[in-house]
Amino acid sequence: MIEFFTDPVLRAPTLGSMLMCLASSLVGVIVFLRKRSLIGETLSHAAYPGVVLSIGVASLLPEEIFPIAVLAGAFATSLLGLKTVDILERKFRVKSDAALTFVLSFFFSIGILVASRFQTTHSLWYKQAEMFLFGQTATMTDIHIVIYGILAIFIIAFIVATFRHLEATNFDRSFAETLGIRCQTIDHASFLLLALAIVIGIRSCGVVLMAGMLIAPAASARLFSKRLSHHFLLAAVFGLAAGFIGNFLSIRLPQGTYVLPTGPTILLSAALLCLLSLLFAPKQGLFSRLFRRLRFHHECQMENGLKALWKGKKVEFPFLIYFHLRFRGLLDKHKILTSEGRQRAEKIVRLHRLWEVYLVDYLGQRAEKVHRNAEELEHLLTPDLEHALTELLHDPKLDPHHQPIPPGPPRTLL
DSSP, rough: TTTTHHHHEEEEEEHHHHHHHHHHHHHHHHOOOOOOHHHHHHHHHHHHHHHHHHHHTTTTTTTHHHHHHHHHHHHHHHHHHHHHHHHHHSSSSSOOOHHHHHHHHHHHHHHHHHHHHHHOOOOOHHHHHHHHHOOOOOOOOHHHHHHHHHHHHHHHHHHHHHHHHHHHHHOHHHHHTTTOOOOHHHHHHHHHHHHHHHHHHHHTTTTTTHHHHHHHHHHHHTOOSSSHHHHHHHHHHHHHHHHHHHHHHHHHSOOOTTTOHHHHHHHHHHHHHHHHHHHHHHTSSSSHHHHHHHHHHHHHHHHHHHHHTTTTTTOOHHHHHHHHHHHHHOOOOOOOHHHHHHHHHHHHHHHHHHHHHHHHHTTTTGGSSHHHHHHTTTOOOOOOHHHHHHOOOOSSSSSSSBBOOOOOOOOOOO
């Protein structure tokens, strides 16, 4: 894999794409937290007419200036699209989604019209414009690495310098304003960075796919982080990984005449990382949540069995439940409660009957209606809640059905 960073042909596409993904993922965190994901799609499409028009102008300039001129044109129309959205929302009271959709379709249509004109008059210009529409990473050169590197460093520097302001503005805007933070200035700077990130990315992923590159790494990182600093860091890691994996697969997978475009492959890599995060994230992943639900259901079955044995009922345990109870020393080989098992069963019965007393005495429910609710809550009540209920109810001895409530654990005096 080292050849992707040393080979003269592969170096520029690989490093350029990774820098693009790095910058896009960092700005994507801000967009993701602000719940403005559609604005990335809007500004990427708004950049296209700037790309097309600047190609016509830049073709008259020296070849070394061509990439800078195209990026400048894309940046200019992105800012114009952003300003148009702002005017529609503030001046004309247009809803955000409607304003974003209007700007997206209007600017993109202009770009398509101009590009179509180039198709009949200047076929070379049209091919170059089409390259930015779908992305063409393979033709990147070392100058793209320099441009993307400078812009990525600028974005990182801004985030580091204004991190506390970004944190306050995005999570508690009212509090940030009381601290004297200029939230409007932070918003403008953030959207300016968004435009920069889109300008960085359209050369690699293209106008059509750029919005996905903004959101996918940020969404992946959100499942692993609870702090904004970790969110930024993990999003950068996911972005870099997507940039490299996309380039690696686009080179290694094709066989014969089959071609795998790099831009879509990068986005598919980012989407795959996001899907894996959704499935396997330690706390918020689908399988992690499913495992916790199954474990909780298993615990409920064990506690219900212990409670039934304590009441003198005959219980037939499934093998897994029986094995677990025996392993934890709650049940002996004759399916009789051990001393520890009896204590556990008494605790469940106590929580059940305490909650029934609370429902009847404080919520005014009828005694015959509270059993089912207590059956569900008895597995969720914590020791702190048990202590609070005991204090509130003055340590009752009988439940609403006149059955004794097992005593609680002895209290320690400090």
